[in-house]
Amino acid sequence: MVRFEIRYRDACGRLGILETRHGKVETPALLPVINPNKLLISPKEMGKLFDTKIIITNAYIIYKHKDLKERALTEGIHELLDFKGVIMTDSGTFQSYVYGDIDVKPREILEFQREIGSDIGTILDVFVLPDDDHEEARKKVRETIKRAREAVDAKGEMLLACTIQGGKHEDLREECAKEMSKLDADVFPIGGVVPLMEKQLYRELAKAIVHTKMHLDPSKPVHLFGAGHPITFPLAVALGCDLLDSAAYAKYASDDRMIFPWGTEKLSELEEIPCHCPICEEISANELKKMEKEERERAIAMHNLYVSFSEMKRVREAIRRGNLWELVEEKSASNPLLMDALDFLREEKIVKWMEKFEPISKPSAFFYTSKFSLYRPIVYRYRKRLMERFVPKSRVKLVPEVEKPYSRHYRGLWKKFDGDVLVLSPFGPVPLALDEIYPIAQSVFPEKVEKDGCMDLLKRFMDKYKITEEEKYLEKGKDVDFERVKAVVDFQFGKGVSEVLLNGKVDIVKSERTEKIRNVYCDGKHVLSMRAHDGLFTLKPAGAKKLMRAYPPLRFRVVVEDEAVPFIKEGKNVFAKFVVDCDPELRPYDECIIVTKSDEYIAVGRCLLNREEMLSFNYGIAVKTREI
Numbered sequence: 001m002v003r004f005e006i007r008y009r010d011a012c013g014r015l016g017i018l019e020t021r022h023g024k025v026e027t028p029a030l031l032p033v034i035n036p037n038k039l040l041i042s043p044k045e046m047g048k049l050f051d052t053k054i055i056i057t058n059a060y061i062i063y064k065h066k067d068l069k070e071r072a073l074t075e076g077i078h079e080l081l082d083f084k085g086v087i088m089t090d091s092g093t094f095q096s097y098v099y100g101d102i103d104v105k106p107r108e109i110l111e112f113q114r115e116i117g118s119d120i121g122t123i124l125d126v127f128v129l130p131d132d133d134h135e136e137a138r139k140k141v142r143e144t145i146k147r148a149r150e151a152v153d154a155k156g157e158m159l160l161a162c163t164i165q166g167g168k169h170e171d172l173r174e175e176c177a178k179e180m181s182k183l184d185a186d187v188f189p190i191g192g193v194v195p196l197m198e199k200q201l202y203r204e205l206a207k208a209i210v211h212t213k214m215h216l217d218p219s220k221p222v223h224l225f226g227a228g229h230p231i232t233f234p235l236a237v238a239l240g241c242d243l244l245d246s247a248a249y250a251k252y253a254s255d256d257r258m259i260f261p262w263g264t265e266k267l268s269e270l271e272e273i274p275c276h277c278p279i280c281e282e283i284s285a286n287e288l289k290k291m292e293k294e295e296r297e298r299a300i301a302m303h304n305l306y307v308s309f310s311e312m313k314r315v316r317e318a319i320r321r322g323n324l325w326e327l328v329e330e331k332s333a334s335n336p337l338l339m340d341a342l343d344f345l346r347e348e349k350i351v352k353w354m355e356k357f358e359p360i361s362k363p364s365a366f367f368y369t370s371k372f373s374l375y376r377p378i379v380y381r382y383r384k385r386l387m388e389r390f391v392p393k394s395r396v397k398l399v400p401e402v403e404k405p406y407s408r409h410y411r412g413l414w415k416k417f418d419g420d421v422l423v424l425s426p427f428g429p430v431p432l433a434l435d436e437i438y439p440i441a442q443s444v445f446p447e448k449v450e451k452d453g454c455m456d457l458l459k460r461f462m463d464k465y466k467i468t469e470e471e472k473y474l475e476k477g478k479d480v481d482f483e484r485v486k487a488v489v490d491f492q493f494g495k496g497v498s499e500v501l502l503n504g505k506v507d508i509v510k511s512e513r514t515e516k517i518r519n520v521y522c523d524g525k526h527v528l529s530m531r532a533h534d535g536l537f538t539l540k541p542a543g544a545k546k547l548m549r550a551y552p553p554l555r556f557r558v559v560v561e562d563e564a565v566p567f568i569k570e571g572k573n574v575f576a577k578f579v580v581d582c583d584p585e586l587r588p589y590d591e592c593i594i595v596t597k598s599d600e601y602i603a604v605g606r607c608l609l610n611r612e613e614m615l616s617f618n619y620g621i622a623v624k625t626r627e628i
């Protein structure tokens with residue numbers, strides 16, 4: 001079984017570790033495609049120059065070449081390609097797409113991949129064309145599933161990649177993903193997308209990925225076949241692809257096209273090369289143009305790889321920093337066709353799915369970078385929780401945005417007004433009690449942003465709770481710190497949870513320096529601490545026990561196997577394989593309570609995974625244990 005775990009995450013993207021017989025690979029990873037017939041840049045050189053730990057080559061091409069086939073069978077694929085890292089092989093499906101039928105049996109090519117020692121072998125799936133009608137596509141999908149079932153028995157020690165087909169038919173992608181998830185497969189490639197990328201049909205590409213990912217076992221790495229251009233890397237990764245391969249570096253080099261972070265340029269049209277990779281440092285556009293064809297092709301291929309690998313580093317860094325959505329939107333500014341993909345991601349059904357994977361808070365501030373920014377899952381979550389979790393008063397005072405946090409400016413008004421003070425922000429109306437939580441305070445907007453979404457939400461909010469704008473002021477000011485604690489508890493943990501957690505004498509301790517809330521005590525017990533960086537609460541053991549008494553399982557809980565209990569009691573993290581079940585409402589980086597199967601308290605922690613993931617993953621951490 002594949003060893004794959006998540007270390008960091010953002011959007012639906014994962015920064016993970018994939019373990020194989022030939023070492024560990026950090027994902028998302030770019031796999032350069034090696035043509036065994038034409039080694040433009042040798043795999044060994046690639047390992048040295050780009051530190052690549054994984055490559056992909058075509059087993060069918062080797063199989064068809066008498067000499068290569070013989071050497072592969074006697075020496076093994078790693079010797080043949082002179083590469084010590086991880087080698088994935090493709091099976092000839094793509095050749096069948098380009099040239100029509102190919103003369104190898106599915107079982108034959110699978111066994112061949114195993115025999116030459118491929119680390120990840122791929123089934124010979126049947127390529128569904130973008131314009132295949134439903135019946136044609138269904139036939140191909142059923143055949144692909146049948147072949148995958150047969151392949152599982154023959155995979156041996158090799159990791160098996162079972163490609164998801166289905167073309168543009170959502171129900172067939174669903175069927176294929178569900179059936180494949182039942183099998184002992186190790187990697188799921190998303191197939192049939194190369195024609196979409198060639199025609200830059202990015203909406204269709206996003207659909208193919210999402211409709212597949214929605215129904216796929218989330219614990220397995222997903223490979224996007226043929227996503228070679230860096231312009232699509234952030235989008236593909238943000239939707240949950242872990243492995244991307246690039247044949248583009250060589251293909252483009254063969255007709256003098258250079259890859260850049262924003263697109264592709266013809267060498268003949270460049271006066272200067274806007275790049276500082278080691279190749280472009282040494283050589284000018286003119287010198288490059290004058291080179292012999294073969295030498296030039298190699299130089300451009302090198303440049304293309306430098307750019308592609310560097311862009312993949314940017315994507316991984318964006319996951320660590322929590323600004324992957326910003327990167328996706330930035331790319332769409334360099335190619336408007338990518339906006340079609342972002343437009344598709346605005347659909348409610350899709351955002352709702354993405355929200356389950358979206359972290360509760362992030363290390364970086366929310367940057368408004370395009371008109372799509374306000375459709376990110378974290379905004380959807382804010383708006384939904386405001387409607388469902390915030391307990392409003394009957395009167396409201398609407399005020400314009402000021403410098404953040406808003407409550408510094410409006411504190412006097414907030415204390416005196418007999419109702420809620422709502423700031424009209426681009427996220428929607430923000431009660432002052434919620435103005436310090438992520439991403440409200442941690443956000444950067446230009447001065448003028450459309451507020452249609454805000455006004456629409458405000459209207460629904462006021463109608464739902466029958467709120468008026470009546471002006472009424474209190475003679476004695478109200479306790480706004482207590483109001484903040486209550487509102488944040490309900491927003492973070494659920495409507496009415498503050499009634500339970502704060503049902504006694506509440507003491508709020510503030511930082512003397514920043515005057516921000518630090519600790520919350522109820523009847524002398526420390527129940528919550530507020531984090532300065534995201535304005536959300538850390539749950540303390542006393543608070544967790546109160547919640548457990550009031551709410552039945554599985555609310556707030558992660559249930560673990562008995563054998564893991566002693567380790568967690570020593571402060572060790574909860575590994576996914578020991579999770580029995582958990583609250584479906586938990587989101588990545590949410591606070592949770594770790595309990596035994598008989599619902600005894602063990603510790604409090606912070607989730608790294610959501611429920612679907614905790615129940616699927618067999619490797620890696622599910623919950624970081626914080627306090628016993």
Ligand SMILES: [Zn+2]
Pocket residue numbers: 275276277278279280281303304306
């Ligand atoms: Zn360059």
